Amino acid sequence: MVCTARDRAGARYKLKENIEQFFTKFVEEGKATVRLKEPAVDVCLSKANASNLKSFLAAVRLAHRGTDVEALPLSVLVPAKTSEVEKPKTKMIIMSRRDYPLTKNFPYSLEHLQASYCKLARVDMRMLCLKKLRTLDLSHNHIKKLPETIGDLVSLQELNLHNNHLESFCVALCNSMLQKSLQFLDLSQNKIKALPVQFCQLQELIHLKLDDNELIRLPFKMGQLSQLRFLSAARNKLPFLPSDFRNLSLEKLDLFGNPFEQPNPLVPSIQLKIPLTLLESAARATVNYRIPYGCHLLPSHLWEDLELAKTCQCGSACLSCFIQTTVTMNLHHVAHTVVLVDNMGGTEAPIVCYFCSLTCYSQFLDRYLQSNR
Structure with missing residues (x-):
C-alpha cells in the first residue's frame, strides 16, 4: 500500500510473483526502487533509515516468492494519518522559552532552526544531530561557550549568535567542516576579546559581524578570508588593524567607534x-x-x-x-563602501x-x- 498527501486512502499493489526488478545500489543512503510488472509502476523509496529499508526489501522479496510472511511483524494496511504523509518540516522558529520543546526531539529534516529569547545557557545537543541544518539562529540567549560538535553540522551555512555571553570562539570550530560550508557568522554583542589565529581558516565566510564585543585585535591573517565581502566590527577596542588586513576585498566595511591610535611611523x-x-x-x-x-x-x-x-x-x-x-x-x-570611522x-x-x-x-x-x- 502506497499513501500520499493527495491519496491518503492509498493504492494497493500485489507483490506475489509481481516484482520485475529491485534497484538497491544506494540502499546505504536510504534509497531504493521496486519495479512492478502489473501495473508497470516504479515504487521509489528515499530518505529512509538504511536498516529499516533493508528489512522492508527483504519482506517484499519473501512476498514476491510466495513465502509465508505471517511470522513477520508486518503493519496493518490501513489509510495513513495526515502526519504520516505530510511534507518533512524544514523550518522551525521558537521565540520564547515557553514554546521551547523539552520532551520532543527536533525534526531531523530541519534546514532552518531559530531559537531566540529562550534563555539558553548552552547549545542544545539535540540540535547537533540535525545534519541537514543550513541556518542555526541562537541569538538573544545566554550561551557562554560553543561545543566543538557544532563543527559536525556539515551543511551549516549561517550561524547567528548575536547577543549572547560568549567570551571566545572555539579553535576546534576553525578546524572543522565549517571551513567548507560557513558563509554567514554573527558574533555581535558578546564579550569576545580576541579571535584565534585559526579563525581565518573559515575561508568560505562572506558576511562577518563582530560589533559590540571587547576585541583588542583582529585575527593576524585576516587577509586569508578571500571570500569575505561584508565586515563589521564597530564599537570594539581595536587600537589598529593587522598588516594582512590590506589584502581584503570588501563591499562594505564598518569599524565605527574603535579607539584607533594615532599612527607614528617615526617611533617604531x-x-x-x-x-x-x-x-x-x-x-x-x-x-x-x-x-x-x-x-x-x-x-x-x-x-x-x-x-x-x-x-x-x-x-x-x-x-x-x-x-x-x-x-x-x-x-x-579594501572596501567599496566604508562607514565613517568616527564622528x-x-x-x-x-x-x-x-x-x-x-x-x-x-x-x-x-x-x-x-x-x-
Missing part, C-alpha cells in the same frame, strides 16, 4: 637582533623559499611559529626579529607594518618623509 617598536639568530634565519628561509613544513615534519612549536610569520614591505618573511610601526591606511583601499567623517585607520631589516625600514622612512614634505 624595534625587536631586531643583529646578527639574526640561527632559528630566525632558518625560519625565514623556510617561508621565503616555500619549503614544505607541517606538524608531521617539525615540532609543534616550530611550525606554529612559522604559521605566524610576518611579511616585510619587501615581501620577505620575519618571525620574532623585526621592526614594527603603524601607518595610516584609507579604508577605501569627524574619517575613513582612515592605523595599520601595522613590519620590516625585516634596518635597510627596509630606512627605505620606507625615506619614502614617508618625502611624501610628507
Whole structure:
C-alpha cells in the first residue's frame, strides 16, 4: 500500500510473483526502487533509515516468492494519518522559552532552526544531530561557550549568535567542516576579546559581524578570508588593524567607534637582533623559499611559529626579529563602501607594518618623509 498527501486512502499493489526488478545500489543512503510488472509502476523509496529499508526489501522479496510472511511483524494496511504523509518540516522558529520543546526531539529534516529569547545557557545537543541544518539562529540567549560538535553540522551555512555571553570562539570550530560550508557568522554583542589565529581558516565566510564585543585585535591573517565581502566590527577596542588586513576585498566595511591610535611611523617598536639568530634565519628561509613544513615534519612549536610569520614591505618573511610601526591606511583601499570611522567623517585607520631589516625600514622612512614634505 502506497499513501500520499493527495491519496491518503492509498493504492494497493500485489507483490506475489509481481516484482520485475529491485534497484538497491544506494540502499546505504536510504534509497531504493521496486519495479512492478502489473501495473508497470516504479515504487521509489528515499530518505529512509538504511536498516529499516533493508528489512522492508527483504519482506517484499519473501512476498514476491510466495513465502509465508505471517511470522513477520508486518503493519496493518490501513489509510495513513495526515502526519504520516505530510511534507518533512524544514523550518522551525521558537521565540520564547515557553514554546521551547523539552520532551520532543527536533525534526531531523530541519534546514532552518531559530531559537531566540529562550534563555539558553548552552547549545542544545539535540540540535547537533540535525545534519541537514543550513541556518542555526541562537541569538538573544545566554550561551557562554560553543561545543566543538557544532563543527559536525556539515551543511551549516549561517550561524547567528548575536547577543549572547560568549567570551571566545572555539579553535576546534576553525578546524572543522565549517571551513567548507560557513558563509554567514554573527558574533555581535558578546564579550569576545580576541579571535584565534585559526579563525581565518573559515575561508568560505562572506558576511562577518563582530560589533559590540571587547576585541583588542583582529585575527593576524585576516587577509586569508578571500571570500569575505561584508565586515563589521564597530564599537570594539581595536587600537589598529593587522598588516594582512590590506589584502581584503570588501563591499562594505564598518569599524565605527574603535579607539584607533594615532599612527607614528617615526617611533617604531624595534625587536631586531643583529646578527639574526640561527632559528630566525632558518625560519625565514623556510617561508621565503616555500619549503614544505607541517606538524608531521617539525615540532609543534616550530611550525606554529612559522604559521605566524610576518611579511616585510619587501615581501620577505620575519618571525620574532623585526621592526614594527603603524601607518595610516584609507579604508577605501579594501572596501567599496566604508562607514565613517568616527564622528569627524574619517575613513582612515592605523595599520601595522613590519620590516625585516634596518635597510627596509630606512627605505620606507625615506619614502614617508618625502611624501610628507
